[in-house]
Each structure stands twice: as C-alpha cells, then as structure tokens.
Amino acid sequence: MKTSALSKCQLRSKMFSIIAAIGKNKELGHQGDLIFHIKEDMKYFRDTTNGHKVVMGRKTWESLPGKLPNRKNIVVSCHPVEGADFTITDLEEFIKQNQNTDEEIFIIGGGMIYTSFLDHAKNLYLTEIDTAFRDADTFFPNFDQTKYTKTIIKKGSENDLNYTFAKYTKK
C-alpha cells in the first residue's frame, strides 16, 4: 500500500502547472489564434507566469507577437526554433529531467502540449469562460475533476463574457 502511494507521487510532477483559457466546451483556439480576448485574463496570465519558465508548442509560439518578456520561452518542436530561449525536441526526456524540480514551470499551450503534460501537472490554472464557441478547432483535453481540488480565485465579466479564474490542484 505504502509503496504504491510512493511510486504514484514520484511519477507525478509537483512543479508543472498548466495555464489556459477555455470556453464552455473546453474550446482553446481557432485557426491558430485565441478565441477569447479578455484583458483581465491577459493580465492574470502575465502576473501568474511572470519570472517563470514557460513551455509552449511551436504553433502557439508562432501565434505570439514576439517572445514573452521576463520569462524563459521554451518551445516544443521537432526542429530548432529561432528566437526561442530553448527548443525541446525530446519531450519525454524534458519531463523526466524536470519533474522533480522545485521550480514552477508553466505549460502555456496549445492543445497538443496540454495533452502531453496533463498527467504530469500538479496544478491547472483555468480561466473558465461561460460561453461556447462553435468554430473552435483546438480543445483542452478532458480531465477527471474528482481527482482535483478546485479553488475559485476570482469571478468577473468583460465584454459580455463571464469568466472564472479557477485553480485545480491534484489530490
């Protein structure tokens, strides 16, 4: 009993945190871009990830206007990515090497990268937007909410979009 609990803890990263803004049906993106533009959420993203390493897929990197300032920009791709602080080509190896670090590393998208990190992340910072977006082509992966403790950080409304900043922490 004790051994299996211990090995479960060792397999799970303490320090990968996912951060995403999702619609009612877990919508993430549309044609390579974000769907929802909420200023307060952009500020929340900036404040939460400030000073940390951020990990993103190559497509998300290409959707940005430039490097995210004051953060180490790490991009996942099969090829070296110009302008990034670091390119991860071997994702499994990166996860293995970083899962026991004391540092909080933020996984900032997109869909492919969230899916790869979901099992390894301790925290999910989700901005839950109470609106569906029919044309979305990228979605956040399904996860079992009963395995997490949910904390509501803040609720708000902007441009007719009601949103909740929620933090899910693995039990």
Ligand SMILES: NC(=O)c1ccc[n+]([C@@H]2O[C@H](COP(=O)([O-])OP(=O)(O)OC[C@H]3O[C@@H](n4cnc5c(N)ncnc54)[C@H](OP(=O)(O)O)[C@@H]3O)[C@@H](O)[C@H]2O)c1
């Ligand atoms: N709502 C939000 O919070 C949020 C946040 C971020 C992004 N988004 C949206 O999500 C969409 C992009 O998501 P996406 O799923 O299409 O793409 P993505 O996850 O951003 O990037 C996918 C790319 O990452 C690389 N990659 C993924 N797994 C890999 C692995 N195991 N090894 C090596 N490289 C790997 C590949 O790059 P190469 O092809 O170069 O090898 C792949 O094409 C956009 O619409 C974006 O706006 C939304």
